[in-house]
Amino acid sequence: MTxxxxxxxxxxxxxxxxxxxxxTAATAxxxxxxxxxxxxxxxxxxxxxxxxxxxxxxxxxxxxxxTRQLIAxxxxxxxxxxxxxxxxxxxxxxxxxxxxxxxxxxPGDEIIVxxxxxxxxxxxxxxxAEQTGAKIIKxxxxxxxxxxxxxxxxxxxxxxxxxxMTQMSNVTGYQPHLAEIVRLTHQHEAIIVVDGAQGIVHAPxxxxxxxxxxxxxxxxxxxxxxxxxxxxxxPSHLTQMPVWQGGGKMLKTVxxxxxxxxxxxxxxxxxxxxxxxILGFHATLNWLKEWDRSAAEQHALALAQLAEDxxxxxxxxxxxxxxxxxILSFNLxxxxxxxxxxxxxxxHIAIRTGELCAQPLIKKLACTGVIRAAFAPYNxxxxxxxxxxxxxxxxxxxS
Amino acid sequence: MPxxxxxxxxxxxxxxxxxxxxxxxxxxxxxxKLLPAFPQADKIARYHIAGCENNVWLKTERVADxxxxxSGDSDSRIVKGLLAILITLAQxxxxxxxxxxxxxxxxxxxxxxxxxSESRLLGLDKLIVYLIDSVNYSL
Numbered sequence: 001m002t003x004x005x006x007x008x009x010x011x012x013x014x015x016x017x018x019x020x021x022x023x024t025a026a027t028a029x030x031x032x033x034x035x036x037x038x039x040x041x042x043x044x045x046x047x048x049x050x051x052x053x054x055x056x057x058x059x060x061x062x063x064x065x066x067t068r069q070l071i072a073x074x075x076x077x078x079x080x081x082x083x084x085x086x087x088x089x090x091x092x093x094x095x096x097x098x099x100x101x102x103x104x105x106x107p108g109d110e111i112i113v114x115x116x117x118x119x120x121x122x123x124x125x126x127x128x129a130e131q132t133g134a135k136i137i138k139x140x141x142x143x144x145x146x147x148x149x150x151x152x153x154x155x156x157x158x159x160x161x162x163x164x165m166t167q168m169s170n171v172t173g174y175q176p177h178l179a180e181i182v183r184l185t186h187q188h189e190a191i192i193v194v195d196g197a198q199g200i201v202h203a204p205x206x207x208x209x210x211x212x213x214x215x216x217x218x219x220x221x222x223x224x225x226x227x228x229x230x231x232x233x234x235p236s237h238l239t240q241m242p243v244w245q246g247g248g249k250m251l252k253t254v255x256x257x258x259x260x261x262x263x264x265x266x267x268x269x270x271x272x273x274x275x276x277x278i279l280g281f282h283a284t285l286n287w288l289k290e291w292d293r294s295a296a297e298q299h300a301l302a303l304a305q306l307a308e309d310x311x312x313x314x315x316x317x318x319x320x321x322x323x324x325x326x327i328l329s330f331n332l333x334x335x336x337x338x339x340x341x342x343x344x345x346x347x348h349i350a351i352r353t354g355e356l357c358a359q360p361l362i363k364k365l366a367c368t369g370v371i372r373a374a375f376a377p378y379n380x381x382x383x384x385x386x387x388x389x390x391x392x393x394x395x396x397x398x399s
Numbered sequence: 400m401p402x403x404x405x406x407x408x409x410x411x412x413x414x415x416x417x418x419x420x421x422x423x424x425x426x427x428x429x430x431x432k433l434l435p436a437f438p439q440a441d442k443i444a445r446y447h448i449a450g451c452e453n454n455v456w457l458k459t460e461r462v463a464d465x466x467x468x469x470s471g472d473s474d475s476r477i478v479k480g481l482l483a484i485l486i487t488l489a490q491x492x493x494x495x496x497x498x499x500x501x502x503x504x505x506x507x508x509x510x511x512x513x514x515x516s517e518s519r520l521l522g523l524d525k526l527i528v529y530l531i532d533s534v535n536y537s538l
Contacts, residue, residue, distance in 0.1 A: 336475040338452045
């Protein structure tokens with residue numbers, strides 16, 4: 001299968017000739033299939049799931065469970081019951097920290113967090129360390145801004161309980177060698193929590209073969225709706241997950257003496273789920289099957305490379321892009337990233353600048369923030385040209 | 400050409416003459432260049448405005464005749480331009496004049512803020528609040 005960018009673009013009503021969208025790492029644009037499924041739910045088939053017997057309610061319930069199946073297939077989980085709905089990656093990681101991890105941590109235990117992490121995979125662990133007396137251990141990046149095995153082996157101790165690791169940096173696009181990291185983590189009888197927010201979009205993940213303990217991602221980064229997150233839980237941890245939030249749908253019986261929770265996943269899904277988002281994601285995942293994702297990724301990569309090759313012409317250009325990354329973060333010497341952000345926004349070029357919710361990594365890169373152009377399969381060579389022209393114009397205004 | 404000794408009407412005229420956003424930004428950048436150099440020794444926490452996406456410093460000094468003198472800097476040229484306008488508006492005024500000055504409306508009249516993002520406007524709000532607070536603090 002080859003990748004037809006023109007046909008792919010036709011699926012995205014938000015794409016217009018006047019705007020260049022290079023902010024996909026923040027959130028992906030949405031395909032018509034997703035929008036129409038969400039519209040249909042709100043416009044024609046509104047109903048709550050799991051409760052009522054009228055047809056729209058039954059349909060919603062079935063589709064929610066089908067979506068779990070689709071996600072299990074996507075990440076190669078062995079059973080749909082390992083898939084838990086949350087609000088997003090952030091909530092998924094907080095959930096792990098406040099349930100399974102909290103239960104197993106005692107004062108002096110260690111949580112290894114890489115220097116690459118987005119705040120979503122650092123702050124929940126800092127909070128947990130405060131609550132439990134555990135210690136946060138930084139896994140520093142090497143000179144090439146990558147993680148090396150030797151350093152990791154030195155950091156792993158008998159006290160290591162948790163390793164928090166990204167599948168792909170939202171700043172540099174670097175993808176750590178997960179298989180090796182999981183193997184070493186398990187050798188020390190620790191668990192690994194993987195933030196897949198960026199990674200899920202760019203590379204297939206096989207949670208079963210890798211043996212990942214917990215895997216978190218958000219629907220909105222993968223062309224899906226906002227407000228929907230996924231937490232995958234390794235089968236051996238399923239029975240050990242304590243309750244998190246109390247409410248409807250998560251229990252079998254309740255009285256003033258106590259309650260008996262449902263088994264997972266319902267146990268961790270108190271209240272009405274984000275039905276519209278799940279139905280929208282159902283449509284998104286089915287739509288995604290029509291495309292060769294590897295070819296789509298190669299297309300985005302080529303555009304990032306092309307943009308980088310063209311940006312070199314600007315004085316003081318410094319790239320932070322990891323090879324093989326469609327995410328291009330960079331800076332220009334003597335020009336503040338926020339000035340570029342303003343002047344590109346004026347020219348309808350959507351990019352992101354600043355610390356990108358990864359302050360420790362930005363500090364490591366020895367800058368105050370970066371300019372990030374994130375290329376996606378729906379971008380074109382024309383987008384690259386417009387972006388470079390807009391950059392040249394912004395630099396001219398600032399001179 | 401803009402200069403930091405412009406009267407308010409002159410400043411309005413200058414920005415009103417600009418035909419498009421590009422020209423307004425060019426004027427802003429030019430104004431930024433006119434701000435007197437801010438000494439490195441003054442780039443300290445006391446004059447640093449926290450919470451902006453970029454570093455901004457604003458120093459407030461009370462003069463013998465009860466008026467105020469301001470100086471400042473930013474590592475963003477656009478913010479530095481906004482700061483230059485703010486300083487132009489407030490320079491040499493008394494506390495009462497500064498506290499009662501409708502800064503936000505004046506920026507709106509200059510039509511600079513039209514194209515600036517919401518967060519940038521929030522940054523401008525911060526500058527205005529900081530300047531007024533620093534004047535009140537000096538009394």
